Amino acid sequence: MFVEGYRPSALQRLYFERYSGALRADHPDWSAERVRDAASRYVSPPEIAPHSAGAAVDLTLMSADGRELDMGTRVNANPEESDGACYTHAPDVPPAARGNRRLLGDALTAAGLVNYPTEWWHWSYGDRYWALATGAEHAIYGACERT
Template identity: 65%
Template sequence: MSSSIVLMSDRRVAAIPVQDCGEDLVDVRRHGVHVDDRKRDAAGAWTHVRQTVLTRLLHAQSLLPAGVALLFIEGFRPPALQKQYFESYFGQLARANPLWQAAELREAASRFVSPPEIAPHSAGAAVDVTLVDHQGRELDMGTRVNASPEESDNRCYTDAPGLSERARTNRATLGAALSAAGLINYGTEWWHWSFGDRYWALQTGQPAALYGPVERP
């Protein structure tokens, strides 16, 4: 685990206050974003993000090279679902590492699933995205989207060593566009980018998060 990556479980993230600006959640499908349905839910929550997040996502799209587009995998995730994901992964790690203490398990789990109380997805502030070519085929990013550290041998980390030149270039292309649009990456997940949440506030030196958890679009 890279010591330079601030994890979601870090106390400094939870210490950031939230001053929710009250922006609505909006459906990216209505704004020309390519959306994958692997995270589809019955209520259609997965395609929603806060308005400014969408604006910045569209700006990032405009910065990509010709013939390359963003593929939106998941945005908003209801708090109850986030809690389910976190507890499930925490349990997997506990079974695989019976000698680990609760604090160790929480830290390790937060590499891949954010603790529910501070989760950017549950604030409508985060997007999981990748790149596709002009035929809609996903580009080689070195791992699949949502590959765990265990599955990928830590190649899910954005700056992981040992990637092919093509995967490294594609990650750099994705990162350049999203960074220029004002989103920040979670360094353990190359596909996860956010704006306005507590993690964003800590990483960009803002005094408070713009978005806190919401229940439904």
């Protein structure tokens, strides 16, 4: 099931700022750099966000009768609420969810997409992370703003 694809830069900025603010509130002793690094595990900084380039999709699996399959967490579960189970290869994910993640991953990898490993649902093609993961010379896509 397709959950989300292109995301306008303004919305990406809002998501990043909202999550950074929550981390700052939960950890008032953290430096600005630490907050930014921690926020970047879950929400890409607006200036490099693959969703804002139209290069990323968030997906999950559905059964033939329309039921969402067990993936171990909900789509968009953050590292704090999921206790790290949102990471693609989290060790404490139930066997059925692990199998479903493997099925999703095998299909999308075969199609040339790469997974961002802190979000089992996030897959991209042509962005900076894709270029790094595949050894491509450069990203195909950069940020764009729809008008």
